[in-house]
Amino acid sequence: MRDVRKTTYAGVELGGTKCAALLARGPGEVLARETVPTSTPAETLGTIAKTIGHWQAEEGFDALGIASFGPVDLDPRSKTYGHITKTPKPHWSGADVLGTLQRAAGVQAAFDTDVNGAAFAEMRWGAGRGFDDFAYVTVGTGVGVGLIANGLPMRGFAHCELGHIRVPRLAGDDFAGSCPFHGDCVEGLAAGPSLIDRVGAERVKSLSPDDPVWESVAWTLAQLCQSIVCAAAPRAIAIGGGVVGNNPHLLPRVETMLAESLNGYMPLPANGPYVRAPDLGDDAGPMGAIALAMGVRR
Secondary structure, eight states, rough: OOOSSSSSEEEEEEEESSEEEEEEEETTTTEEEEEOOOOOHHOOOOOOHHHHHHOOOOOOSSSSEEEEEESSSOOTTTTTTTBOOOSSSTTTTTTBBHHHHHHOOSSSSEEHHHHHHHHHHHHHHHTTTSSSEEEEESSSSSSEEEEETTTTOBBSSSOGGGGGOOOOTTTTTTOOOOOOOSSHHHHHHHHHHHHHHHHHGGGGGGGTTOOOOHHHHHHHHHHHHHHHHHHHOOOOOOEEEEHHHOTTTTHHHHHHHHHHHHHHHOOSSSSOOSEOOTTGGHHHHHHHHHHHHHTOOO
């Protein structure tokens, strides 16, 4: 049995292609980890539920954090609180994520978007340490933004969906965009599927840093960052996800384009880089679920 003097948490990060479950006390003390592909809700959530139920029975944990791809219903007063709402992910619209996993865990749970979770993880352990105002952007299967202001995630009737805003297009870029809802929004211009639609599935794997397609991706992300800066002025913006993680040359290009776009009106903080990689790397998402669990009031 675990050492009862130490608080243990379970976390689940639901992603568009894979999901991770962790039993941990922090980044330096991960007790167990399981990864499963994102298929149908019944199969994926069922497998994760069995995993965390086994951990609870064998080891025990004190709270559960769930960081999910979205859109999700985050209103505790809603009948569909904890559900995924409308999503292009087949079969997942309406899936009861929170209810399914909390029943298996048998403890109190925190539920938020995957990007908000990652933002909190970076603020606790990584690139956002010491900040109450911070943004985490993921660019992978989609584009998501976790925007934290005064220590709280930005939301009103819904959560932040800045990945779906439309931004000024790079001159000469006439790509129609790949977002099934908005066409040429940020996600439709810069996410992984848009790259595949632009250059093909095989070529996308071997794009060189000087390929012209990156100019459009960097430009689009810089315009997204300008919107974030003008709306909330976070102390820093971390950009992760597969597209940027596999192409780190994008980060300085985005910051340069961001500064040029702001044109001196809002000077960026001097303790740069302002646009930075997440310190936790690929673990920002999974540890985001643990960070959410740590915030559960028991």
